Amino acid sequence: MAKRKDNTSPAITKRIKERDAKTLGKLVGLAQSVSKSALSGREPKVEIPTRTKSNTLWNKKRGILEMGDASSDRELFNLNQAKQFMQTMLHASTIKDLIEREKTSSLRGVFYKAKHTVAGTKENTFDRQEESDPILEDLEVTLGSLREELHVFAENRGSMVGNITVTDKGDDIDCRRMGSGGYAMPSIVEPDIIQFKKCEAKFVLHVEKGTVWNRFNEDRFWEEHNCILTHGAGQPPRGCRRLLQRLNQELKLPIICLLDCDPWGHYIYSVIKQGSISLAFESSRLAIPEARFLGIRAKDYDECDLGDSVKIDLTENDIKRANEIAAYPWFESNKQWQREIKGMLDNGFKMEVESLITKDISYVTEEYVPQRLKAKDWLE
Amino acid sequence: MAKRKDNTSPAITKRIKERDAKTLGKLVGLAQSVSKSALSGREPKVEIPTRTKSNTLWNKKRGILEMGDASSDRELFNLNQAKQFMQTMLHASTIKDLIEREKTSSLRGVFYKAKHTVAGTKENTFDRQEESDPILEDLEVTLGSLREELHVFAENRGSMVGNITVTDKGDDIDCRRMGSGGYAMPSIVEPDIIQFKKCEAKFVLHVEKGTVWNRFNEDRFWEEHNCILTHGAGQPPRGCRRLLQRLNQELKLPIICLLDCDPWGHYIYSVIKQGSISLAFESSRLAIPEARFLGIRAKDYDECDLGDSVKIDLTENDIKRANEIAAYPWFESNKQWQREIKGMLDNGFKMEVESLITKDISYVTEEYVPQRLKAKDWLE
Numbered sequence: 001m002a003k004r005k006d007n008t009s010p011a012i013t014k015r016i017k018e019r020d021a022k023t024l025g026k027l028v029g030l031a032q033s034v035s036k037s038a039l040s041g042r043e044p045k046v047e048i049p050t051r052t053k054s055n056t057l058w059n060k061k062r063g064i065l066e067m068g069d070a071s072s073d074r075e076l077f078n079l080n081q082a083k084q085f086m087q088t089m090l091h092a093s094t095i096k097d098l099i100e101r102e103k104t105s106s107l108r109g110v111f112y113k114a115k116h117t118v119a120g121t122k123e124n125t126f127d128r129q130e131e132s133d134p135i136l137e138d139l140e141v142t143l144g145s146l147r148e149e150l151h152v153f154a155e156n157r158g159s160m161v162g163n164i165t166v167t168d169k170g171d172d173i174d175c176r177r178m179g180s181g182g183y184a185m186p187s188i189v190e191p192d193i194i195q196f197k198k199c200e201a202k203f204v205l206h207v208e209k210g211t212v213w214n215r216f217n218e219d220r221f222w223e224e225h226n227c228i229l230t231h232g233a234g235q236p237p238r239g240c241r242r243l244l245q246r247l248n249q250e251l252k253l254p255i256i257c258l259l260d261c262d263p264w265g266h267y268i269y270s271v272i273k274q275g276s277i278s279l280a281f282e283s284s285r286l287a288i289p290e291a292r293f294l295g296i297r298a299k300d301y302d303e304c305d306l307g308d309s310v311k312i313d314l315t316e317n318d319i320k321r322a323n324e325i326a327a328y329p330w331f332e333s334n335k336q337w338q339r340e341i342k343g344m345l346d347n348g349f350k351m352e353v354e355s356l357i358t359k360d361i362s363y364v365t366e367e368y369v370p371q372r373l374k375a376k377d378w379l380e
Numbered sequence: 381m382a383k384r385k386d387n388t389s390p391a392i393t394k395r396i397k398e399r400d401a402k403t404l405g406k407l408v409g410l411a412q413s414v415s416k417s418a419l420s421g422r423e424p425k426v427e428i429p430t431r432t433k434s435n436t437l438w439n440k441k442r443g444i445l446e447m448g449d450a451s452s453d454r455e456l457f458n459l460n461q462a463k464q465f466m467q468t469m470l471h472a473s474t475i476k477d478l479i480e481r482e483k484t485s486s487l488r489g490v491f492y493k494a495k496h497t498v499a500g501t502k503e504n505t506f507d508r509q510e511e512s513d514p515i516l517e518d519l520e521v522t523l524g525s526l527r528e529e530l531h532v533f534a535e536n537r538g539s540m541v542g543n544i545t546v547t548d549k550g551d552d553i554d555c556r557r558m559g560s561g562g563y564a565m566p567s568i569v570e571p572d573i574i575q576f577k578k579c580e581a582k583f584v585l586h587v588e589k590g591t592v593w594n595r596f597n598e599d600r601f602w603e604e605h606n607c608i609l610t611h612g613a614g615q616p617p618r619g620c621r622r623l624l625q626r627l628n629q630e631l632k633l634p635i636i637c638l639l640d641c642d643p644w645g646h647y648i649y650s651v652i653k654q655g656s657i658s659l660a661f662e663s664s665r666l667a668i669p670e671a672r673f674l675g676i677r678a679k680d681y682d683e684c685d686l687g688d689s690v691k692i693d694l695t696e697n698d699i700k701r702a703n704e705i706a707a708y709p710w711f712e713s714n715k716q717w718q719r720e721i722k723g724m725l726d727n728g729f730k731m732e733v734e735s736l737i738t739k740d741i742s743y744v745t746e747e748y749v750p751q752r753l754k755a756k757d758w759l760e
Contacts, residue, residue, distance in 0.1 A: 112734055177553075186562075193559075215486075220385050308497060
């Protein structure tokens with residue numbers, strides 16, 4: 001079996017081993033409690049915290065979504081739960097294997113690893129990945145370990161450039177010298193994989209799309225304004241959100257978002273800031289309550305003297321989504337945001353960051369963002 | 381107006397200026413021919429090569445799809461063509477602006493730049509981006525310039541690691557020291573943006589998905605097998621295809637593809653190898669006739685002793701697509717490929733690269749690919 005031969009330092013390797021030992025301990029604890037029950041003639045079961053909207057609480061003080069205390073038992077001797085019980089044990093076993101062998105796997109890989117026909121029956125352990133991913137989330141909450149700590153990753157998405165050097169598995173990556181492509185943000189960005197080595201940047205500008213990111217990188221915005229430039233290719237994946245949160249918490253960098261003026265842009269901001277309902281159990285590791293929304297704003301059509309070509313009519317679904325988002329507790333109690341969403345609905349149209357090109361190719365990098373930054377004109 | 385201040389060397393900057401001057405010359409030539417016609421009382425028109433299946437030829441000797449000689453006139457004084465004529469002129473003007481200001485723009489940016497209501501009418505120049513992109517392709521073929529030479533980019537997608545140093549806008553990027561994330565491949569990878577500086581790698585392993593790429597990078601496959609590792613996040617975008625072609629043509633590296641055993645995987649291979657019908661006019665800059673298909677193969681279910689859990693039933697649409705692909709001229713005359721597609725159809729199921737995890741987490745990196753490489757067991 002080949003061993004990883006990357007450039008991770010001995011000190012970090014030690015930290016990884018300690019963290020993995022802790023996760024393994026929890027896994028073995030889970031297995032032991034099940035086997036103890038069985039051996040002593042009691043029903044084998046696992047207590048799993050409930051990941052539903054009703055068990056999701058808005059912690060106003062912390063400014064994030066959190067999971068409540070509700071939980072339920074998953075029992076082997078219960079016809080409705082036996083399959084899920086078995087699935088939970090299968091995934092726990094795969095994760096133990098991954099950790100022991102110092103490897104990671106994708107969500108799909110974990111699904112395949114557990115998928116088979118139960119011997120002597122025609123019953124499959126899993127039929128579709130959609131059954132498998134929630135079982136992994138159950139394990140996350142049951143063990144109190146992030147998916148990343150369980151050695152499971154999702155797709156990589158998003159890139160980064162700017163005035164920072166990060167160390168990734170022992171390799172120093174100078175994000176000031178990444179050309180036009182940038183550093184591809186990995187899916188697992190925990191402190192044992194990524195360390196921040198040297199950072200002059202004073203803030204992070206996070207944009208929605210790679211095409212907008214290209215405009216800012218080509219104009220060397222990050223150099224002129226001493227910042228870090230990131231994008232998440234739409235709704236940012238966990239790796240991107242976690243890296244932004246670490247930049248905010250560990251380096252105290254403000255996270256400033258440039259997203260579209262539409263319900264999708266508002267939702268992306270909401271997830272970056274407060275977390276999502278489906279992943280409420282890990283908001284404290286992902287959410288950035290201090291994140292700011294610089295634009296595009298509903299007022300920009302008038303304030304920037306834009307032409308009609310920037311308008312995209314709101315659909316009925318957009319209007320429905322906008323009202324749903326306005327009713328989120330963190331937006332509901334925020335007058336600025338109530339005005340913003342009402343402004344968009346009153347306009348009757350949405351606007352994309354890319355439409356600012358109608359003013360000038362580099363209007364967004366040379367005027368729009370610099371002016372708003374200087375005036376501290378953003379939503380929180 | 382801010383100037384680009386990247387690290388591009390003076391020699392390369394000179395080359396960019398020469399190339400841009402050439403493209404500008406062609407654009408001005410196009411405009412002059414239109415205005416000359418108008419001033420001399422003739423009908424203003426542009427001759428545009430035809431981008432249809434019927435004007436796409438399979439060049440067996442070169443092993444790529446090519447565009448035929450057919451073309452058609454686009455006239456101003458023709459009710460059916462006037463709008464497209466105007467759209468063509470608008471985009472030509474945007475591109476002239478981009479080149480003169482040494483900036484690039486996204487497809488969507490170009491669309492916005494040209495989108496407006498014609499003064500004194502209720503007619504829009506463009507309503508949707510779907511109208512705009514084909515006009516840009518018309519300009520590409522009319523001018524004989526790649527979209528990249530017209531300063532227009534698409535989304536960035538895909539990443540790279542391995543035994544190569546590339547220079548990207550003057551920044552040296554050591555792909556041996558890119559940690560777990562890798563170098564994000566940009567959309568424009570022409571020789572004036574990206575140069576190959578130092579390369580020990582003997583081949584390129586191109587995989588379909590980022591999750592598979594992660595497995596190979598984590599196992600440091602590129603180090604052990606002295607290669608470059610790339611992925612294109614599914615169907616690789618133009619930037620990724622062009623970079624693979626340059627690695628093949630300029631550095632003489634074999635391009636070895638690891639894709640799923642399904643019609644989608646076969647189609648991705650077909651596009652990498654021979655080009656696509658819609659972009660036949662640029663096959664000579666994108667296609668890689670020497671590209672090889674290492675797997676997953678229909679025979680692997682038996683040969684690798686895989687379990688039933690790897691099987692995904694072929695849908696009716698899969699069967700239809702498989703037969704269409706088998707009828708492509710380059711596959712039709714290729715006995716190996718006829719057997720391969722028939723093998724998949726006879727199996728009745730498809731298989732994904734990720735399903736090899738059912739053998740072992742690192743079976744794909746430690747056994748499957750090394751064995752096939754050693755045996756030169758691939759399709760061409």
